[in-house]
Amino acid sequence: QEPEETGPTNPLLQPALTGDVEGLQKIFEDPENPHHEQAMQLLLEEDIVGRNLLYAACMAGQSNVIRALAKYGVNLNEKTTRGYTLLHCAAAWGRLETLKTLVELDVDIEALNFREERARDVAARYSQTECVEFLDWANARLILKRYITKVSSAITDPEKGVVKLLKEDKNTVLNSCRAKNEWLESHLEASVNEIFEQKQQLEDIVTPILTKMTMPQREGHSTGRD
Numbered sequence: 057q058e059p060e061e062t063g064p065t066n067p068l069l070q071p072a073l074t075g076d077v078e079g080l081q082k083i084f085e086d087p088e089n090p091h092h093e094q095a096m097q098l099l100l101e102e103d104i105v106g107r108n109l110l111y112a113a114c115m116a117g118q119s120n121v122i123r124a125l126a127k128y129g130v131n132l133n134e135k136t137t138r139g140y141t142l143l144h145c146a147a148a149w150g151r152l153e154t155l156k157t158l159v160e161l162d163v164d165i166e167a168l169n170f171r172e173e174r175a176r177d178v179a180a181r182y183s184q185t186e187c188v189e190f191l192d193w194a195n196a197r198l199i200l201k202r203y204i205t206k207v208s209s210a211i212t213d214p215e216k217g218v219v220k221l222l223k224e225d226k227n228t229v230l231n232s233c234r235a236k237n238e239w240l241e242s243h244l245e246a247s248v249n250e251i252f253e254q255k256q257q258l259e260d261i262v263t264p265i266l267t268k269m270t271m272p273q274r275e276g277h278s279t280g281r282d
Contacts, residue, residue, distance in 0.1 A: 067091045068098050072113045077124045106136035114145040119157040132163045139169035147179035147187045159194045196251040204233045225265045232261045
């Protein structure tokens with residue numbers, strides 16, 4: 057009896073699933089390796105629903121593989137035909153460490169699948185509680201970072217403001233933004249509530265100053281020079 061014919065196995069599959077980072081690196085970096093020239097093509101080869109080997113690594117929870125392959129310039133925000141990203145995949149499978157790795161690599165945590173779900177929503181649907189909590193934390197940090205960027209930009213971009221600010225006010229805002237950025241970097245264990253408290257503190261400081269920028273300047277009144 058003739059053996060059943062099967063398609064050739066992707067040589068990257070085994071090392072991706074088992075966490076053999078060294079094996080993957082040899083294929084990508086050793087010109088003598090028989091698969092070297094096709095390495096990127098093999099990595100991005102998709103199944104019928106648009107998943108490549110990175111998805112297999114996510115399902116298997118191989119964070120080191122994801123980190124290693126990211127160095128070769130792959131798009132970690134690529135979506136399947138139904139809009140699922142690697143982050144959605146890791147969230148559905150409850151792969152917390154892989155989620156942490158992807159967030160550290162700056163993937164889009166707000167990407168939506170065909171059901172208009174973020175990765176956090178998918179984690180909740182599959183009752184992956186730890187993943188939900190982590191993604192809520194990552195989202196809180198993102199919100200604070202964006203607010204810091206928005207405020208800094210409003211102060212430093214001359215086209216944003218109608219009124220020039222006093223140098224003292226400008227420095228107050230920029231120093232406050234810098235302090236919150238430093239707080240974020242030094243408080244990686246901070247809770248979601250603590251992060252939002254920091255955002256509220258920043259808002260309390262900068263809102264009165266930003267309000268001055270939008271108020272019409274009275275004739276003959278000077279706000280000072282930069």
